[in-house]
Amino acid sequence: MNMFHLKLLLLILLFHATESAFPDTYQWISIDCGAESYTLDTETLINWEPDNEYIQTGMNKNVTQTYTNITMQMQSLRYFPQSTNTPNCYFFITDDIEKYLVRASFYYGNYDGLMKPPTFDVSVNGFKWMTVVTSSSQDKPIVIEAIFSLGHDSMQVCMESTKNGDVPFISSLEVVQLPFTTYSMIDLQSAFLLQQRATFGRREDVEYTGDFTGDMFNRIWKAEGFPNYNNISSSPQFMEVYVENEPPNTVVENAIEASSLFGPIILSFNPSQTNQSLCAILYFIEVSNLRQMNDSREFQIDIGTTKNASAVNLQLGNSVVVTLYHEWVDGPVNITMKAVQGSSLPPLINAMEVYSTMKMQSPPSSDASRVLLSFTYFVLCFLCILI
Numbered sequence: 001m002n003m004f005h006l007k008l009l010l011l012i013l014l015f016h017a018t019e020s021a022f023p024d025t026y027q028w029i030s031i032d033c034g035a036e037s038y039t040l041d042t043e044t045l046i047n048w049e050p051d052n053e054y055i056q057t058g059m060n061k062n063v064t065q066t067y068t069n070i071t072m073q074m075q076s077l078r079y080f081p082q083s084t085n086t087p088n089c090y091f092f093i094t095d096d097i098e099k100y101l102v103r104a105s106f107y108y109g110n111y112d113g114l115m116k117p118p119t120f121d122v123s124v125n126g127f128k129w130m131t132v133v134t135s136s137s138q139d140k141p142i143v144i145e146a147i148f149s150l151g152h153d154s155m156q157v158c159m160e161s162t163k164n165g166d167v168p169f170i171s172s173l174e175v176v177q178l179p180f181t182t183y184s185m186i187d188l189q190s191a192f193l194l195q196q197r198a199t200f201g202r203r204e205d206v207e208y209t210g211d212f213t214g215d216m217f218n219r220i221w222k223a224e225g226f227p228n229y230n231n232i233s234s235s236p237q238f239m240e241v242y243v244e245n246e247p248p249n250t251v252v253e254n255a256i257e258a259s260s261l262f263g264p265i266i267l268s269f270n271p272s273q274t275n276q277s278l279c280a281i282l283y284f285i286e287v288s289n290l291r292q293m294n295d296s297r298e299f300q301i302d303i304g305t306t307k308n309a310s311a312v313n314l315q316l317g318n319s320v321v322v323t324l325y326h327e328w329v330d331g332p333v334n335i336t337m338k339a340v341q342g343s344s345l346p347p348l349i350n351a352m353e354v355y356s357t358m359k360m361q362s363p364p365s366s367d368a369s370r371v372l373l374s375f376t377y378f379v380l381c382f383l384c385i386l387i
Ligand SMILES: *[C@@H]1O[C@H](CO)[C@@H](O)[C@H](O)[C@H]1NC(C)=O
Pocket: 036, 060, 061, 062, 076
């Protein structure tokens, strides 16, 4: 049994291990693509592993140029110069009813010395996830993230050359299984592609920190504040509340609040792709320490052209999580929250996630059948180690 088979077997054992106390970081897969050895992140205790046991194609390279502080993981990459029919896929054993958060990062760093940042596609199990457009003036990696409910017992994340023939590459790849109770709106055989994940009224982003204060599922919440909305935060002891999808306390213990009672909060975003279905998850928790017993905070939410898509009556000590769907057309979409008649306090919002949604159940394309072919190979390998 070679290392690759051993790894597969270990993965299967890991994925079937019983649910244990958080954080389950030993079950997280954190791959430093193109690296030649393990690196332990001493802050988070995440052990970044090299990628050779997940993929059979491509070559390792280090970047030659870094523009700002980039992490260790962005300094090496795997690139795929062959234009053969072999798909360039990372292979993972999955549980067919579970959900997985997948994050892929791409940092060009002029690794090939050509100053020619490539454009290529990333697909998952034969469905196109994203066209990645890298740049040489970038000072940050391109990061894409999605939650997949595959309905399948394996996952293949593939880098595919587009028509222009550019050479694809990848710098890091992370896979985290989410608890079954989170993101229950995601059906089997579908994907939620992350557009934005924000924590409002805070200065610092929130991510996994290696202890219990950060995000337990490897999500990254970007701090967002606005000059025209008040930043408010709670006293530390209020947070005993269960919040759907389990954002960390640091994400929801602060908020932005409209600066006057009937002034709305308007959140605008400009979708990266057009004509897709959009899902916005809005998190509301009362954080104001100044709230009186007789106060009320009631507001309605409009999304795009849909007026009063939802209404919120926020009570002290309760959380309200609203999930809204919207069909994308071209151009920006606004989400507006405004107080209803009779409310004594203006609207607030603590956090928000915006995804575009993708079905993964149409018949596989020809590319996908190639993937399936190589998947058959893996199944055979797997069977032969069982016998
Ligand atoms: C990348 O750099 C590391 C450390 O500097 C080195 O060990 C490794 O061999 C390099 N990888 C390649 C592909 O040159």
